[in-house]
Amino acid sequence: MNRAEQLCFSLLSSCKSLRSLQQLQAHATKSALDSDQLVAGKLLLHCAVHISGAIDYARRLLLHAPNPDAFMYNALIRGFSDSDTPQNSISTFSLMLKNLGSQIDSFTLAFSLKSAANMRCLQTGTQLHCQALMRGLDTHIFVGTTLISMYAECVCVGSARKVFDEIPNPNIVTWNALLTAFFRRGDVEGAERVFGSMPAKSLASYNLMLGGYVKLGEFGLARDVFDEMPLKDEISWSTMIVGLVQYGCFDEAFLYFRRLHEVGMRPNEVSLTGVLSACAQAGAVEFAKILHGFVEKVGLVWITPVNNALMDTYSKCGSVDMARLVFERMPGKKSIVSWTTLIVGLAMQGYGEEALALFDEMEESGLRPDGVAFVAILYACSHAGLVEKGSEIFETMSKVYGIKPEIEHYGCMVDLYGRAGQLLKAYDFVTQMPIPPNDVIWRTLLGACSFHGNVELAEQVKRSLSELDPSNSSDHVLLSNIYAFAGKWKDAATVRRSMVELKLTKTPGWSMIEVDKIMYTFIAGVKQDDMTMEAYKKLTEIMSKLKVEGGYIPEVDNVLHDVEEEEKEDAVVAHSEKLAVAFGIARLARGSNVRIVKNLRVCKDCHNVMKLISKVYKLEIRLRDRSRFHSFKNGSCSCRDYW
């Protein structure tokens, strides 16, 4: 390497943008370095893998290179393998095969195989495997390991094993790839056998075991590995935290996060996104604010997923304005996830028009909406009652953007019509869908029937639902409640009895409230502890005050006769959100806002009670239910009674 080349390479490593790289390129041309194969190759590699958004420029560099060599092809194939269009890797491979076929080497195959793995495309992967076989590269340690990873991604454990057996000296990375293959198939015993026969274990092997157990919900086993590990790094901790959050064990996730801190480790971006997601789901906004401060202090604001998690947390905790602020101030790159997160946040609050405006803005910024973005915008329309607009967008999605609607999009449409009370239209839509409706679709429609009190259609929908998922207890509860609200107590009781016969237990409704940074959970009908007793006592007081000062009339009390206690409880009386709000009124400082998170959809009676409380007690209540946000203020709700 000569001095000019050396200088060029050291300058290259500091190029962070395409612009600075182009300046360096101009400089190289001036110094007659542009005909230097080494320089041209390095420039291309830097564009392809180190500068975000410069991959197309890298492609042009290759197409215009006077003598494209194997190194250049490999660089471009590598760049595409980590992009959002890994299929371009494969087309570059084909081009290389045509132009420079004899020079395909272990790098070419390893990078191309990575793309096949990312695409989970077994067909492409197998073709590349053939190419490797023809060149005797299938037993090459790097190619072989990547082949195993590819088969792992495609859940072909047998093929992964075969490749492994042919590799003469598998190293620890090869073993780890094989371990992944077994876990990918959910084969714990197979994975344990591999782990047991490994000649050496590194930290990554233990982390793989942890992740594998955690993903399969085997927390006891995961905890054993975690406690026995000779060394733990940030990935070990992150794996535990993320896994616990994914399984809804928020308290334990918070515990691990605290322990991580106590043993002197610093939370990294992954454990932070994990614990933020726990805050989002549990509604722990005060704790999230502390984490936000930490994120800013340690410079993690540059990490896009962290910002996205912050936005998601703030919007799911009812502070969509904070979410917007995070979005506007993000110093790093806004990904399509960033935009979609805020769109959903606005939609949950019923800000349909703002969500639509943001969607347009996203497109203007050059991002092309994907399938999930369309789910978000359709969700926005359905939660804001924008039926016409929603139908229009649904049409454009396939006709203009060429995105084939999937079951989630159809679900949004059913919700759109159903929420708006256009039940028959929703029903026709379901029966005319080009793909068979699943249980979620029918359940959405059943929810709409419940909200709009259509008993006949509900019965019909429930029959279809029972064919698909007969043992879902919440469907039975919903139908029973539909009967109860219509005063058909005998039918309600029949549904209840069938639940007993089918041995179905109902999903208990729970609500959480944060007081002094501690989350309290309330479950209707569970009265043994002091905290719940306190809530019940306060609730009784509140309800009588509402009757006198707010003119409260219970939704079904007047027709409740000759009914078993259980149906009454379920239909209205002491739903968990009422207990949580009562607890909040008893414990929170005057003037604090009440924030509640509920796992099911709020019922009409509770919604009514919340409105009255907000007026009589001059309180602002934010309630997140399974489906959306409700901000109660001065006797009315932000959802405009539309939910």
Place this chain on the structure above:
DNA sequence: GTAGGGTTAG
């Protein structure tokens, strides 16, 4: 002059 295995967001 380029690689392979372990934890992140809608």
